[in-house]
Amino acid sequence: MKIKNPRTGQYYYEIFPPSAKELKVKTGLMREAQITWVKSGIEFRIDALQAWKEVVGEFKDELIDALCMDTGRKWETILEVDLLASFIDKWSNISRNFFSKTDRKTSSIPFLEIEQEYEPYSLVGVISPCNFPLFLSLIDTIPALLAGCAIIVKPSEITPRFIEVLQKTINQVPDLLGILNYIEGGEETGEELGKLTDIICFTGSTATGRKVYQTACDNFIPVFLELGGKDAVVVTETADIEHATSAILWGSVTNAGQSCSSIERIYVHRNIFHQFVSRLVAKANQLNLAFPSMDSGQIGPIISEKRVAIINEQLEDAFKKGAILKAGSRKCEELDGGYYCRPTILTNVTHEMKIMTDETFGPILPVMTYTNVDEAVKFANATQYGLSGAVFAGKEEEAMTIARQMKCGAVSINDVALTAVIHEGKINAFKMSGIGGTRMEASAFEKFLKQKAYLINGQKTKDPWWFG
């Protein structure tokens, strides 16, 4: 399977997905290794992950290079590599705390006691996307490892170059050998994983997510899906426009808009509309494409070639229906074979346009006005997605009134996409944005553990009533 470079459009990498038979052998060995892994206890597992963290640190430059080749962008790469260490530390603490509890108690019937135990799933399958190839491959993997599972990770076939480097770091930690494996492959390999694992975690598009749900259903295993979004922001007339425009621009164009919780729709109170748009345009025009070099600007290429077509189609549809271009360009630009999209601000948009309803996954900022809170809420909820959202207002209560009515799992108040900054709070994806519990907080840990209870009759001579 040949892989293109997003900066050149040239094929210059090749992956060799394992055959179904190879995968079966590999996962069989992983299941065996997992028996020791879980028996070794939580401190052993924390030590192994801490050791891995050190090794990743040593290979940091090589890892960044590979990820830059995968994605064509740099500062977001450094950000996601830097996240790894604190992410491992955070889950080390949560898991130590989780396993330190001894769960034995008396039940509501005095002579019956309950002892709680947790048994990790033997083998977890993780299928991760191309937009943050490293971090999104780890978001479920780290807690699952600490829970005591073995994990097989299949990153997107669009961004596979980092796999070899990362697997090299894993191989340097003997205690992780056979416990954590990254493999190359596309959709077929993902389907194969569904047959061989005990639980599957997927991050990616809603369309693919539905297929993964089907794979889980066919194999009768639990599934956790975090899928697309069409995050809205509402800006009230009391909002600090300077702050709001900076934050929203950041939330929309970071990683060239290729984040599930990217801001994709902006609803501004009509009384501040012109002032808001004028500041947003001024700021957007300060940003540059990361071309010709990755350091030339903030906006890297569109990683997936298929995405370029979708963005262009949505823009074309919008312009055809009357959208006005205030900044950016009418379509993605091809530069030296790579495709780039400037921060693009649109006004005169309506909910008849795909750009306002379908996931864009590009740095497009369509701005619409609203006249009252009810309308703002109605607009914000006018989507099949329900990942997250944001509200900017002069007073927190004013923002919360709107936020409480938004049908999504997380709302940032006077900020954007805070779920990407603090991995805290219990958060569900609403509507078509996902299935399954939160990925944040200690409670996310439990999805990798089967809950087992011992119900102990301490008064064993008590007989059933009919012999009583």
Next chain:
Amino acid sequence: MKIKNPRTGQYYYEIFPPSAKELKVKTGLMREAQITWVKSGIEFRIDALQAWKEVVGEFKDELIDALCMDTGRKWETILEVDLLASFIDKWSNISRNFFSKTDRKTSSIPFLEIEQEYEPYSLVGVISPCNFPLFLSLIDTIPALLAGCAIIVKPSEITPRFIEVLQKTINQVPDLLGILNYIEGGEETGEELGKLTDIICFTGSTATGRKVYQTACDNFIPVFLELGGKDAVVVTETADIEHATSAILWGSVTNAGQSCSSIERIYVHRNIFHQFVSRLVAKANQLNLAFPSMDSGQIGPIISEKRVAIINEQLEDAFKKGAILKAGSRKCEELDGGYYCRPTILTNVTHEMKIMTDETFGPILPVMTYTNVDEAVKFANATQYGLSGAVFAGKEEEAMTIARQMKCGAVSINDVALTAVIHEGKINAFKMSGIGGTRMEASAFEKFLKQKAYLINGQKTKDPWWFG
């Protein structure tokens, strides 16, 4: 759709499943009613359920009569009706406690605060089985109602007579009108429910459960399945044989073995085998069929006619392969058109026989010997199911050594099926016995709630780094 009486084999009830269109209208109205239900708050919902509890108490005799007609058995009916009140009280307390927490806290970043909120699913679908028609229709319904959901329940088409009585009690509680609806129908109606609800909870066979998983997948909604079991009990040579035989007999023949957590396989240490079997046979022979009247004995009819054929087939297969009949009979008996199965004890059984691997759902007790702990564990785990199990031993540590190695969600120690007695402990169904979180404890409550977090930036002038 015509329904048979399990005591006579005669059709003498008819149900009229709603059309797809009628269901759509009904669920639409329920969604509207739910908006008020959730806004009214937890104390209002507790009051409504307490009022319902009182009304059910008034109609208790009528409800018991209908359930006795549905199932053909009496004392188990009284048991499940009696459970209702304490079950409502238990969940009233859990839910009051759950909603009393105010979840606002500082995050790991000092100027970011998190406020946690929960939004109930609007409409929950419950599909419940024929073996405990009332209680198993309520096990998810009561917590879901208190969570703030509207619930539509479709009990098994095999036992639909109680629906009318129960709906009558619901209709007497104005605050529950349109919030809780019981409907008649078979598999088609269940499939229709998948299209109209936000989450589906199913209790029943593994075969049907897999279809429900498919329905949930097709409609992209979460699913919770509690399915079949093939619960094993291990009896060590130090066990109290008098106690063990009484408890195991109870655990195997209650409700004529028609419980998901019925004991269906008995592994006894070979040193006590003869003594064990002899006491078990003696006790089993003391039990009588609930025929000609429901008060004639402890063992009611097999509720589902299809089940009779399965039990007979498993028995025939066992005898063909060498099983020895120690008590009971070689097949179900037809008496006045109903089918009954006596407590039936088999020895000389092997794992080549269906009676040792497939779910029986009848009062059959196949007894096998084992020679050491490893073998006992191997035998107990030699099944595709993993619902629950039991261990009897002289010392608790001895029992726990075995219990810890059993691949199932709950193990009763020196007792059987305690999950049916105390609804406590976090318990997952293992293997083919289910998908989804525990139905016990406060954490079961959360599956009816979407988790929503507000991430609040209190220092709103902090700008993203690139404008910093």
